[in-house]
Amino acid sequence: MSKGQVIKHKWILLACGLVVMIVLGIGFWGVDKIFPTEDRTWQTMQANGVWRIGTDPSFPPFEQLDANGQPEGYDIDLARQIAAQWGLKIEIVSIGFDSLLDALQAGKIDSVISALPYDERLTQNVSYSAPYFEAGIRLAVRQASPITSVEQLTALKSAPKVAVEWGSTGDMVGRRLQRATPAIQLIQFSTPEEAVNALVQDQTMTALLVDQVTLRQMQGKGLPLKPIGPVLESNPYVIAMPHKASILQAQVAQTLLNLQASASLTKLENRWFDK
């Protein structure tokens, strides 16, 4: 082989290598990012003037049916407020909770807003908004309690009594705390309401482990309770959207930020929990 032929072969090899790298790069990085596809969900919403929301209206105060059988609740108002900022109306589609994401992937709805917990495993076909409500487990004390943190509670020498709903996630978190601090006494009740009432009425009870939805509902009824410390077991509610609806996702992200900045989310929470 002559020197010229060797150089020619090197160039061919180099070119082949470049082609392979480009193909692999597209594969790894994603075709969508290099050749962005149009957001048909957003286009259809704009064309029809409607945002189709899937929800299971059986989880008050997030979604329920009113006296006329119409869906109402925190999530319905949230959807309405977001859509209003885009100049759209909402159409609520009632779907069983376990079928919501299937309906989204089948294109029967544009988004799911239904007190839907974030699922880190289902991110290939579905995209999620930032959390708009944290429903996880909190430690709560009476309003007048001097305890302000989980550390303060676990440092108490008097074997603090903590109320939980027997078998619940709050109970599980309590047993976790108990493994680290055996002095904690878990007092188990059959329902979350009984656990809450025990803390309110029994002065020997120090604290309560409960999900944020129940806690806010009880606060809304005027019970003198306050959460302390961080969320001990997270359960964030998010909006689910089609994976390819990039414009819709960006719009939802920005609008949620706007609603947060204007305290609209807080007002919404107060409206539905403080009834």
Add this chain to the structure above:
Amino acid sequence: MIAIAIFIVGLSVAIVYYFRSTVVLGPQQTVKTSNLKIGVHTRLTDEVEPWKIKHSLEMVREMGAPWIVEYFPWGYMEPKPGQYNWTHADLVIDHANRQGLTVIARMGFVPEWARPKGTTDLYLDQEHFQDFGRFVAQFASRYAGKIKYIIIWNEPNLGLEWGYQPVAPAKYVTMLRMVYPLVKAANPQIQILAGALAPTLAPPGSEAGMNDLDYLQTMYADGAARYFDILAVHAYGWHSEPDEPAAKDVVNFRRTELLRAIMVANGDSQKSVMITEAGWNDHPRWTRAVLPSQRIAYTIRAYEIAQKEWPWVTTVCFWAFRYPWDAKSYQDYFTFVRTDFEPKPIYLEVQRYAQAPAK
């Protein structure tokens, strides 16, 4: 190129050997329990990491459950006719035995080569019943001394579980008639479990399924009694407490007694029953769920009923001990242990019950 290929193959073998060899079986264990009928249905089929298989089974033992039901899919283990891959089954069975657990092996899941294209892995034509039987016989032979109980198929009274063919008890009985002698010839010690029917009130002619009571009676009418040794029963409680009386139009835990009555009426009272699926669910939003506190109380009561009232029941295996990953649906609220192995309160309460002195 050859050197690179050898290096890659060698590295792969070393990695596989490393992970296999680093999870030792450990010393022989025994289950300490006050109720020898406590069981769970494990879900180790898709659990690929050996240490997780071992740890799951350790936790079953530590809970005080001497029994497990585990699924051994035919399609995973005989991907081509006559070519077997026992690696995963070896792991599960060896670790279960070492933890002192008795394994009830559930068989099903049809390989692609044994069914027409476009069918589901639960579709099995009569022409392949012999292939299925030969596979189960191979399984029974390989695990002689380690496995004593095998369930033939799961919930054949549901269209979904019958590969979306019309549900047909006679065809299931034909399956039993062909599989039973092959397995017995391979390993006479094996006890064949049949039934495992889904509790359902499906009306006659429903595509979804057939009422389990009707299905069992039809099985007997078609001569099934000679081709199984133990009846497998599924006993879900849904909303009902375990002491709610049985009734033909209700799905509850004591529906088991109606299935037992059919056995007795057909002269099969000498056979026992194994409850290979059961349970309550405590999902906060699922329509068939109960409160977490009810789930604990009902579960323990169900184990007690089997122990004190049902001498003909050998074990109650609750669905499901742990999933390899979260289903992120109501299914997660059937489990006793989270995917990260954190015990749920129900696990700790059953453990406390099992460790208490027998009353």
